[in-house]
Amino acid sequence: SCTTSSKKAITGKLLGPSFKAGHLLRKGISIIPTQVEETDVVIVGGGVSGLAAARWLKQNSDKEILLLELEQETGGNAAAGKNEQTSYPWGAHYLPLPNNSFTALLDFLHECKVITGYNEAKLPVYNEYYLCFDPEERLYINNYWQEGLVPRWGVPQKDQQQISRFQELMDELKDAKGSDRKYAFDIPLANSSADTQYRDLDKLTMLEWLLQHELTSEYLHWYVDYCCRDDFGSSLENTSAWAGIHYFASRKAEAANSEPHRVLTWPEGNNWLVQCLRETCADSIRTNAMVYNVTEVNGKIAVDFMDLRTQKYKRLLAEKCIMATPQFVNQRLLNNIPAISAQRKYERFNYVPWLVANITLKDVPQGKGFGLCWDNVIYGSKSLGYVYANHQQVALFPERKTITFYYPLADDKPAVARGKAYSSGYDYWQEFVLHELEKAHPTIREQVEALDTWVWGHGMICPVPGFIWGEEKNTSATPYADKLYFAHSDLSGISVFEEAFYQGISAAQHVLNITVA
Numbered sequence: 001s002c003t004t005s006s007k008k009a010i011t012g013k014l015l016g017p018s019f020k021a022g023h024l025l026r027k028g029i030s031i032i033p034t035q036v037e038e039t040d041v042v043i044v045g046g047g048v049s050g051l052a053a054a055r056w057l058k059q060n061s062d063k064e065i066l067l068l069e070l071e072q073e074t075g076g077n078a079a080a081g082k083n084e085q086t087s088y089p090w091g092a093h094y095l096p097l098p099n100n101s102f103t104a105l106l107d108f109l110h111e112c113k114v115i116t117g118y119n120e121a122k123l124p125v126y127n128e129y130y131l132c133f134d135p136e137e138r139l140y141i142n143n144y145w146q147e148g149l150v151p152r153w154g155v156p157q158k159d160q161q162q163i164s165r166f167q168e169l170m171d172e173l174k175d176a177k178g179s180d181r182k183y184a185f186d187i188p189l190a191n192s193s194a195d196t197q198y199r200d201l202d203k204l205t206m207l208e209w210l211l212q213h214e215l216t217s218e219y220l221h222w223y224v225d226y227c228c229r230d231d232f233g234s235s236l237e238n239t240s241a242w243a244g245i246h247y248f249a250s251r252k253a254e255a256a257n258s259e260p261h262r263v264l265t266w267p268e269g270n271n272w273l274v275q276c277l278r279e280t281c282a283d284s285i286r287t288n289a290m291v292y293n294v295t296e297v298n299g300k301i302a303v304d305f306m307d308l309r310t311q312k313y314k315r316l317l318a319e320k321c322i323m324a325t326p327q328f329v330n331q332r333l334l335n336n337i338p339a340i341s342a343q344r345k346y347e348r349f350n351y352v353p354w355l356v357a358n359i360t361l362k363d364v365p366q367g368k369g370f371g372l373c374w375d376n377v378i379y380g381s382k383s384l385g386y387v388y389a390n391h392q393q394v395a396l397f398p399e400r401k402t403i404t405f406y407y408p409l410a411d412d413k414p415a416v417a418r419g420k421a422y423s424s425g426y427d428y429w430q431e432f433v434l435h436e437l438e439k440a441h442p443t444i445r446e447q448v449e450a451l452d453t454w455v456w457g458h459g460m461i462c463p464v465p466g467f468i469w470g471e472e473k474n475t476s477a478t479p480y481a482d483k484l485y486f487a488h489s490d491l492s493g494i495s496v497f498e499e500a501f502y503q504g505i506s507a508a509q510h511v512l513n514i515t516v517a
């Protein structure tokens, strides 16, 4: 924690990923450790991608592996916290029902009993405790809470018609296939059609695409912009149209006991899934291990790290290594492999900063209209509203409620937004969050007891036009010398659990020389 405050009797802290480590890595460490250990495979980074790679190697080989994670806990962006009443997410909070073609993910969900079995039609049966309970979503619009997030309350007829036309276009694109017979939009996105008819949409912004289709309604624009901010932290103006459409057209789930649009969620968000992944490889994980240099020594990969607990420097020598770290980190770690540092460019890897707050209240004030839901969004606000963490608890009427507020800092260029975010203290963020929430709940301040904030300086990769199917990302994902592999969600270009999981598994398959299906 950085600072604490008791302003207005609301207690709170400002938290975030290890800032000191980032500073050390930017400055550079040139120490060559004398303490050396050997292993078969090293995985750098213990987010979803690194953990998915470790699980796969454990289950499909007898290789000795070691996973090095900078923070005290694994999980990366899918971090979670806890108060006396409930667990809550600091990052990722839900997983949409996956496509049934993504069998590796279904197998994992079966393993951790999120899927309890399959019906006669081979459709997955989902555990009812993890399917988001009703009521799922509401939107505060024209001074009223309406059910669902698509704007309707007080929305003029002509706008509603445009919204319907947009939804019809998305439904068509959901079924569309390219000349290679692959879906135009699929998850993992690497399985999507290579047909230029679709991939060329990556050259446009989502706003340009809407305008090309004469979709001009401000209500529709707000809704699509909200969806881009929710999934990518970016706005209509800087999201690739391919990525924006992917949000609506890539999901084709079918379940035995659920509507396809429902989501899987837990009070602690996707950290629940992280714990399941972690259990499969716990004995191979070393936390508080800050990797600062990865290089090639006598045909092996040398991974140098500092043990943050003992301040000792160590080297691991491995046959193979998976970098499950984002490229803005790899950029600092791979400088001593000339073939990599000379060839790779990172300018187009843009990471949007995010602000997340967890707020404990006596009660969420009731406004006019539909009651408290899991996801509560405010029309016209640049925040994503809030998620109600107690929603998935089975206990009724908790004494205190906890809500998680999300805000992507998408208005400035990422580096500028990051600078501002790092230089703002706790009091600034407390006021910022309360001000946003007051747009729907004018009396909320009186209810708040604790308000903690978390700044993600590099929250999410932003799919700016030309990035997803561009050269730069492709080059960064290419393995080096059959020894060094890359597996972070930024190499998909969109930051979601499914892509991180896919990246981890496909790197692990490459390590084992298995051709990826």
Ligand SMILES: Cc1cc2nc3c(=O)[nH]c(=O)nc-3n(C[C@H](O)[C@H](O)[C@H](O)COP(=O)(O)OP(=O)(O)OC[C@H]3O[C@@H](n4cnc5c(N)ncnc54)[C@H](O)[C@@H]3O)c2cc1C
Pocket: 025, 044, 045, 046, 047, 048, 049, 050, 068, 069, 070, 071, 074, 075, 076, 077, 078, 090, 091, 092, 093, 094, 095, 270, 289, 290, 291, 292, 324, 325, 326, 329, 354, 356, 406, 456, 459, 460, 487, 488, 489, 490, 494, 495, 496, 497, 498, 500
């Ligand atoms: C606010 C927010 C909300 C989100 N909500 C959702 C959601 O609801 N649903 C969803 O599917 N996705 C969501 N996401 C995205 C999701 O969290 C990510 O896609 C996914 O968890 C990323 O996993 P990863 O392994 O690719 O990367 P990361 O989580 O970035 O993992 C990288 C790991 O590497 C470690 N590391 C970094 N540097 C070093 C070093 N030098 N040495 C050792 N280790 C190092 C980091 O500490 C980290 O643990 C959200 C993201 C954010 C920021």
